[in-house]
Amino acid sequence: MKITALDMDARGIGHLQNEDGTVGKVVFVDGALPGEVVSIQTYRKKPHWENAHMTELHQESSQRTKPRCSYFGLCGGCSMQHLSADAQVAIKQRVLEDSLWHISKVKPATILRPIMGPTWGYRYRARLSVKNVVKKGTVLVGFHEKKSSYVANTESCEILPPHVSAMMMPLRALIAQLSIIDHLPQIELAVGEEVTAMVLRIMRPLSAADETLLKAFADEFKVQWWLQPQGLESVEIYYPTAPQLHYLLPEFGVKMPFKPTDFTQVNHHINRVLVVRALRLLDAQPDDRIADFFCGLGNFTLPIATQAGQVVGIEGSDTLVERAVANAAENGLSDKTSFSARNLFEITADDLLKLGKFERYLVDPPRDGAMALCEALLQLSATQKDFLPKRLVYVSCSPGTLARDAGLLVKAGYAMNFAGVVNMFPHTSHVESIAVFDLP
Numbered sequence: 001m002k003i004t005a006l007d008m009d010a011r012g013i014g015h016l017q018n019e020d021g022t023v024g025k026v027v028f029v030d031g032a033l034p035g036e037v038v039s040i041q042t043y044r045k046k047p048h049w050e051n052a053h054m055t056e057l058h059q060e061s062s063q064r065t066k067p068r069c070s071y072f073g074l075c076g077g078c079s080m081q082h083l084s085a086d087a088q089v090a091i092k093q094r095v096l097e098d099s100l101w102h103i104s105k106v107k108p109a110t111i112l113r114p115i116m117g118p119t120w121g122y123r124y125r126a127r128l129s130v131k132n133v134v135k136k137g138t139v140l141v142g143f144h145e146k147k148s149s150y151v152a153n154t155e156s157c158e159i160l161p162p163h164v165s166a167m168m169m170p171l172r173a174l175i176a177q178l179s180i181i182d183h184l185p186q187i188e189l190a191v192g193e194e195v196t197a198m199v200l201r202i203m204r205p206l207s208a209a210d211e212t213l214l215k216a217f218a219d220e221f222k223v224q225w226w227l228q229p230q231g232l233e234s235v236e237i238y239y240p241t242a243p244q245l246h247y248l249l250p251e252f253g254v255k256m257p258f259k260p261t262d263f264t265q266v267n268h269h270i271n272r273v274l275v276v277r278a279l280r281l282l283d284a285q286p287d288d289r290i291a292d293f294f295c296g297l298g299n300f301t302l303p304i305a306t307q308a309g310q311v312v313g314i315e316g317s318d319t320l321v322e323r324a325v326a327n328a329a330e331n332g333l334s335d336k337t338s339f340s341a342r343n344l345f346e347i348t349a350d351d352l353l354k355l356g357k358f359e360r361y362l363v364d365p366p367r368d369g370a371m372a373l374c375e376a377l378l379q380l381s382a383t384q385k386d387f388l389p390k391r392l393v394y395v396s397c398s399p400g401t402l403a404r405d406a407g408l409l410v411k412a413g414y415a416m417n418f419a420g421v422v423n424m425f426p427h428t429s430h431v432e433s434i435a436v437f438d439l440p
Contacts, residue, residue, distance in 0.1 A: 077143035099399035104407025112420025119426040190260035369401025374408035381412035
């Protein structure tokens, strides 16, 4: 079978051949790359498509590379290590452009240079599953196996920071000694500038012996333990209580304290570059009033406040709003910022009118996108076009919802002048991007 393309899950795309020689249904082939000729074995059949494994590679792509991680193919943490780093980015750029065109018939006037950075050791946030496998006499800690609920048996991880990867086997040994070995299903990892935090999801209290073991591990490996006995609101720091977990945006002199369960970007290096580019594209002026929708902790809000007259951050989570207010105070930016909590998935044109006029918007939604906001702008464009911001910078983690929202913004009179990919998650099929919309 000839592979002609990759889908959004990094599977090769080929077609069966009908008996009359015509092109048959599409087949998605795990592990195959565009330009390759492969033999396959189907493991799932549907009327219009099939899923298959590659069983033999007859003609290899020049873009194929040897995976650095020995667990690639077993562990579900990565899906594209067999593809060169540059080719990964090129495919993500094509996914972005294809989504924009096929969903909303939108083409950016200018394609931005991709934002790229380190491709290994970049993942500063992760949710690691824990499983005590009694039959094998071992504790597993890591990501799930590919397309499975089982925890992959990995002893290291190339996308985690090296010091965290080196900690995986000692961590497994530690958990094996705890009384709560069968009551600890998950560890949340968050790496800051000065500390590596790990949140233990504990289903029953620690024993005195557990506490001794955890403190000794923390002292040896420079880990800060947090405990989560119930929901997210129960997360509390355990040991040691200092230093403070935070990341830096040094280009703007901003320090961002956060809790390990707060949403922050996985890739700190790429986040710094992304914030710099987003602000350059936003082109904030000293007298501008700017809105930052889905502002979270203030990742964009606070840097914008160093350049604009006033910034209003709007976020759906009360907890994150409280954190953003505290971060603004920490950085001496309280007088230039204000924050409020509201459901941005139900925001209306009337809500936007009540917020007042802004010269520019920064929009950074989750995967669901910002459909309600864009629909509200479309509604206002019919009656109060002067109220609309002249420029809107949209940071996206889903090309599909960006394309949908781009269609609404174009209907509202905006032109998509710039768009490009942000390689936030190397070796995965995740596509992050940034786009700029302007009124003529």
